[in-house]
Amino acid sequence: MQLGALLTRLSDENDAAVALDALGDVVLLAQIQEMGEQHDETPGEYVANASRRYAAQAGDEDWLALMTAIERADDPARVVLGKMLRWALASDAAPAPATSGGCSCGSGGCDDHR
Template identity: 85%
Template sequence: MQLGALLTRLSDETDAATALDALGDVVLLAQIQALGDEHDETPGEYVANASRRYAALASDEDWLALMTAIERAEDPGRAVIGKMLRWAIARDTAPAPVAGGCSCGSGGCDGHS
C-alpha cells in the first residue's frame, strides 16, 4: 500500500480503529485511550487525527525517520502507524507552550476536526 493511500485510510475513524487493533500494543492503546478521553475522541478518532496532524505538522527530520522505519520494517504499514502515533503522543503529553495546547498546533484546542 502506498503511503498516501494509508494516510487516506487512516482518516476514516473505523479504518483507524482497525489499524490500532492490528498493532496489538496494549500500552500504546492505553495511552491513546487516555489521550482520546482528554480530547473527547474515541481511539479511532485519535488515530485518524494523529495521522492528519503528522501529515500537516511533522518536521523534515520526522519524515526522514519515518521513511527509514518503513525501509527497515517487515510490515511498513505498522511502522507508519506506530511512528505517527508515538509522535502524536509525545506532542500531546509534552508541556504545552500555552495553556490548553495540543499537537494540532492551534494553541488552544477545543476539539479536532
C-alpha cells in the same frame, strides 16, 4: 500499500480503529485511550486525527526517520502507524508553549494586540 493510501485510510475513524487493534500493542492502545479521553475522542478518532496532524505538522527529521524505518521494516504500515501515534502522543503530552502578551503568535508585540 502506498503511504498516501495509508494516510487516506487512516483518516476514516473506523479504519483507524481497526488498524490500531491490528497493531496488538496494548500499552500503545491504553495510552491512546487515555489521551483520547483527554481530548474527548474515541481511539479511532484519535488515530485519525493523529495521522492528519503528523502529515501536516511533522518536521523534516520526523519524516526522514519515518522513511528510514519504512525501508527497514517487514511491515511498513505497522511502522508508519506506530511512529505517527507515538509522535502524536509525545506532542500532546508536551506542555503548551508559553506566550507573552496573551497573543497565540508568541511574539508579544503583535500588532493585533497593541
